[in-house]
Amino acid sequence: MWAIWWLWIAAGLVLAILEVLIPGFILLGFAIGAALVGLIFLLPGAASATLAASLPLTLVVFALLSGLAWVLLRRAFGTRKGQIKIWDRDINED
Numbered sequence: 001m002w003a004i005w006w007l008w009i010a011a012g013l014v015l016a017i018l019e020v021l022i023p024g025f026i027l028l029g030f031a032i033g034a035a036l037v038g039l040i041f042l043l044p045g046a047a048s049a050t051l052a053a054s055l056p057l058t059l060v061v062f063a064l065l066s067g068l069a070w071v072l073l074r075r076a077f078g079t080r081k082g083q084i085k086i087w088d089r090d091i092n093e094d
Contacts, residue, residue, distance in 0.1 A: 003052035008038030025073055032073075033066025 001007075012035035019027040037058065041048050051058045 002055050002058055003041055003048075005038045005041035008034050008041060012038060025070070025077065029070030029073060030066045032069035033062050033064075036065045036069075037062045 012031045012033075015027045015031035015034060019025075019031060037051070040051060040061070051061060
């Protein structure tokens, strides 16, 4: 069941849609990770056969790809150099 490629692509699409509804670069890394795992299952070869044989290995690869995607997104779209949040007043002072 976990080795069906289109389920991973669909899960990636659902997570990407949820990212639009809940912004913050939280779900987008998981969406990219799921889509990449789906592509691995879609392509024939040793990697697809190895992942299909083991659910724990599939989940580890998904986690690693999702983490890598999140880090790359954070570097690309995160806080820019020189962009610092400066607080002029404290909300508790008024």
